[in-house]
Amino acid sequence: NAGVTQTPKFRVLKTGQSMTLLCAQDMNHEYMYWYRQDPGMGLRLIHYSVGEGTTAKGEVPDGYNVSRLKKQNFLLGLESAAPSQTSVYFCASSYSKGGEAFFGQGTRLTVV
């Protein structure tokens, strides 16, 4: 089993460009999450999904959109990247609310 896989691992964007981060899980989990991690600030929740076709806003959703068209995939989009979105992005999934979360290896995004 691959667990949670994030694509890409690294990316450099220019301000104003758009991109999509892909998260795929092969554990048949209902819950999926996108977090960003910045130095000294821990993991902050961007958006999450409690099942296929559903999404909800987290703590820091502005500037991001998400989609969960298939149960195993959770996409995070940046429509117009800003330097403040430079961060490490982690996707996670869990079988149930409050259950053990499985994380991907992260995507390091730099916006210049």
Added chain:
Amino acid sequence: SQKIEQNSEALNIQEGKTATLTCNYTNYSPAYLQWYRQDPGRGPVFLLLIRENEKEKRKERLKVTFDTTLKQSLFHITASQPADSATYLCALMDTGRRALTFGSGTRLQVQP
């Protein structure tokens, strides 16, 4: 406001000693509290989960306590080893919420 506080200063201990890390929270009513380990450049990995009605949980050399009166969780690693060096994150599931909220983590350094 809601806060999860972990000691931002690194904890340095000698091999063989017990490491104790603290997680304090404010204005949460957690149904669960979890601890994760994160190594540099990698995603967090789940260690232990403790529920609001549990006082203590153990797993091999790890022990977690949860005091809802003090609003605090303690994470202990006994007989620590250099391989235990990492950042440890606490995370809680607030009652009524659907995603984990993370603290910023404490870095543990075990000296041989």
